[in-house]
Amino acid sequence: MTTRQLTEQIQQKKSFLCIGLDVDLTKIPSHLLATEDPIFEFNKAIIDATHDLCVSYKPNTAFYEAYGIKGWQSLEKTIQYINDKYPEIFTIADAKRGDIGNTSTRYAKAFFEDLNFDSVTVAPYMGKDSVEPFLAFENKHTIMLALTSNEGAFDFQTLEANGQEVYKTVLETSKNWKNSQNLMYVVGATKAEYFSEIRKIVPESFLLVPGVGAQGGSLAEVCKYGMNPNVGLLINSSRGIIYASNGTDFAQKAREEALKLQVEMEEILNV
Secondary structure (H helix, E strand, C coil): CCHHHHHHHHHHHCCCCCEECCCCCCCHHHHHHCCCCCCHHHHHHHHHHCCCCCCCECCHHHHHHHHHHHHHHHHHHHHHHHHHHHCCCCCEEEEECCCCCHEEEEEEEHHHHHHHCCCECCCCCCHHHHHHHCCCCCCCEEEEEEEEEEEEHHCCCCECCEEEHHHHHHHHHHHCCHHHHHHEEEEEEHHHHHHHHHHHHCCCCCCEEEEECCCCHHHHHHHHHCCCCCCCCEEECCHHHHCCCCCCCCCHHHHHHHHHHHHHHHHHHHC
16 A cells, blocks of 8 residues: 555545554453454454544554464454455554564565555664665555654663764664655654654654553644644554443444544544
């Protein structure tokens, strides 16, 4: 999927919502546990109930890898279901991969070719030769960690080196990598005050923004400082939507929570 197609979908749906499909078997409705594939059945119901309110789904692969081969098969079925039934949806493999050379190429093949995700998250710590192999895939996107929403982000990302915070150096350096037009960046919603500085460096790039909802980030603040003329934001919410209920009404309750965010997004877009 191209960024133009993603932007068109945002305009059509009046939404820039990304829903995280982070499935924990201890949290899903108990009646699903009797099915052949509880993870997929949970995801399928959430997707069917919310696909018109969001533009992206983001499974965190750890929640699937934790269940071994069965979990990986559930992930495969989930992404195939989205691609077949709702091909307009932008899919993100939240895998946070990153390794040198041919290893990164193999990671990229796994997510871009075998599973056919539109994008994958990567860690930039190992530098150019760990990220460029992902960028080589046409019409696929690499979403690089820039400034994250967790407490430990301050351990390294905001430290100064040569007179500049590390996250800024990461952003500026990445712009010079081959096929950098395929880059997007992860910026946590709990770091809203940093968005103005980030937009000075990457004014046109899409930013994937976790931390709205359960982590306490403000949608209005993120949009105030982070939105560009093409919106340029994907706001992720996971727990606040998918675990809105653990009863048989879980999909409907998920829709209601997604709708709240979509309505707020539409109001922001109409200003």
